[in-house]
Amino acid sequence: xxxxxxxxxxxxxxxxxxxxxxxxxxxxxxxxxxxxxxxxxxxxxxxxxxxxxxxxxxxxxxxxxxxxxxxxxxxxxxxxxxxxxxxxxxxxxxxxxxxxxxxxxxxxxxxxxxxxxxxxxxxxxxxxxxxxxxxxxxxxxxxxxxxxxxxxxxxxxxxxxxxxxxxxxxxxxxxxxxxxxxxxxxxxxxx
Amino acid sequence: xxxxxxxxxxxxxxxxxxxxxxxxxxxxxxxxxxxxxxxxxxxxxxxxxxxxxxxxxxxxxxxxxxxxxxxxxxxxxxxxxxxxxxxxxxxxxxxxxxxxxxxxxxxxxxxxxxxxxxxxxxxxxxxxxxxxxxxxxxxxxxxxxxxxxxxxxxxxxxxxxxxxxxxxxxxxxxxxxxxxxxxxxxxxxxx
Numbered sequence: 001x002x003x004x005x006x007x008x009x010x011x012x013x014x015x016x017x018x019x020x021x022x023x024x025x026x027x028x029x030x031x032x033x034x035x036x037x038x039x040x041x042x043x044x045x046x047x048x049x050x051x052x053x054x055x056x057x058x059x060x061x062x063x064x065x066x067x068x069x070x071x072x073x074x075x076x077x078x079x080x081x082x083x084x085x086x087x088x089x090x091x092x093x094x095x096x097x098x099x100x101x102x103x104x105x106x107x108x109x110x111x112x113x114x115x116x117x118x119x120x121x122x123x124x125x126x127x128x129x130x131x132x133x134x135x136x137x138x139x140x141x142x143x144x145x146x147x148x149x150x151x152x153x154x155x156x157x158x159x160x161x162x163x164x165x166x167x168x169x170x171x172x173x174x175x176x177x178x179x180x181x182x183x184x185x186x187x188x189x190x191x
Numbered sequence: 192x193x194x195x196x197x198x199x200x201x202x203x204x205x206x207x208x209x210x211x212x213x214x215x216x217x218x219x220x221x222x223x224x225x226x227x228x229x230x231x232x233x234x235x236x237x238x239x240x241x242x243x244x245x246x247x248x249x250x251x252x253x254x255x256x257x258x259x260x261x262x263x264x265x266x267x268x269x270x271x272x273x274x275x276x277x278x279x280x281x282x283x284x285x286x287x288x289x290x291x292x293x294x295x296x297x298x299x300x301x302x303x304x305x306x307x308x309x310x311x312x313x314x315x316x317x318x319x320x321x322x323x324x325x326x327x328x329x330x331x332x333x334x335x336x337x338x339x340x341x342x343x344x345x346x347x348x349x350x351x352x353x354x355x356x357x358x359x360x361x362x363x364x365x366x367x368x369x370x371x372x373x374x375x376x377x378x379x380x381x382x
Contacts, residue, residue, distance in 0.1 A: 026306050104305065110357055111302030114295065115217050127358055151362055152347065152370045159350030166301055167318055171342055179343045186377060 013039050014046065015063035018056060019105045027108045030057055058122035061109050064102055065129040068092065072133060081140035082184050088137035089180050092130070092157050094164045095173050103165045130154070143187050156183060204230050205237070206254035209247060210296045218299045221248055249313035252300050255293055256320040259283065263324060272331035273375050279328035280371050283321070283348050285355045286364050294356045321345070334378050347374060 017039035021029050031053055036046040050056040071091045078084035094100035106126075113123035134157065135150040143149040160176045171179070208230035212220050222244055227237040241247040262282045269275035285291035297317075304314035325348065326341040334340040351367045362370070 107302055107305065110353075111298055114298065114357055123357060127354075127361070148366070148370065148373070151366060152374065155350030155354055155362070155370070156343065156347045157350070158353055159346030159348070162301075162349055162353060163318075163346055166305055166314060170318070171346070175339070175342060179339065179346070182339070183343065 011059075012063070014041075014049075014056075015060045018060035019064075019101065022060070022105045022108050023101055027057070027112050030060075032056060052118070054116070054118035054122075057109065057112075057119060060105075061113075061119075061122045061126050064106060064109075065126055067102070068133065069129070072137075082181075082188055084140045085137050085184055086177075086181055088133065089153070089157055089184075090177070092133070092161065093173075093176050093180070094161055095176065100165070103161045107162065107165055130158075138187075141184065141188050142191065144190060149187060153183065153187075156180070202250075202254070205232075205240075205247075206251045209251035210255070210292065213251070213296045213299050214292055218248070218303050221251075223247060243309070245307070245309035245313075248300065248303075248310060251296075252304075252310075252313045252317050255297060255300075256317050258293070259324065260320070263328075273372075273379055275331045276328050276375055277368075277372055279324065280344070280348055280375075281368070283324070283352065284364075284367050284371070285352055286367065291356070294352045298353065298356055321349075329378075332375065332379050333382065335381055340378060344374065344378075347371070 014035065017035050018030060021034055021038050032047050032050055033043050035056060036043040039046070046056075050059065068091055072088050075087050075091075078087050091099070094103040109119070109126075110123060113119035131150070131154055134154040135146075138146060138150055138153065157180070160171060160179065164171055164173075164176060205226065208226050209221060212225055212229050223238050223241055224234050226247060227234040230237070237247075241250065259282055263279050266278050266282075269278050282290070285294040300310070300317070301314060304310035322341070322345055325345040326337070329337060329341050329344065348371070351362060351370065355362055355364075355367060
């Protein structure tokens, strides 16, 4: 009797197996065969859904964005507008083991996507999703020149993430939080 | 009769051949053999100097930092303290073809260095050199809490660089300049 499969749960398993592989062995290790083994699935069943390595990597990249969106949607109401913005931005920073692993996988993806034309559309999707999260996060502060403010904040958050992933502890979690809070306080004061 | 060789010019040629290879084909293409071919040297003569791929890549990474330091040292005196800081920071941003290529090579390096223990010491050296350039650049503005201000600016510049390398034009050169200038103006106003 065939096992009943929740397609959403299956997709999540595949994404998570891909992230684990990228994190442990790098992007070169991602293949339909390796991901199937990591997820405990047959290669055939996975190949049925993903025709190529690029499709699989692209899917795992979009799934990172979805997970971020879910965390943002699940945030408790914040005490102040500034807290509300900071809470969203902290979901993007490598402040715990889960977000740190996400950031490491993200760095591997983007570095490859720059030189792999097949991954370029996935890079644009991910970039668009992250950009939108940062832009929308700023709404409670309603800063002047919101577009430029969002572009600066997006660069700041990704720069901090990049540095913390490359050399753990530089900047520390405390420093990342302090920098983002200070930046937002000055942004709020500009109105 | 053996050709007389300027060791500094030879080192520069090797670094530039390595950058061209990384830029054109990615870091996987870097080997003592391929770099020798790209630089028009014999594999034996190159192997005499660089025992491994990691040594070669580490050398090319340090050479990027040296080139940046030379550009900064060669800057003309600036009209205002703020201009002086902006002039230095603009040497780090991908604002022309040369700095753009450097940034692309830098991204390939750092993404690999995160997962390659042999490259990790080179990553720390490069990070230390860039961090020092940003920190020292701020001296003319003498901001309060200089350490934290430098950490924020360093993240901002690298975030902008990362985004511009990944998706050319987002942010545009004009936007990058505007963001850095605005950031420095507000930093100067904090004193």
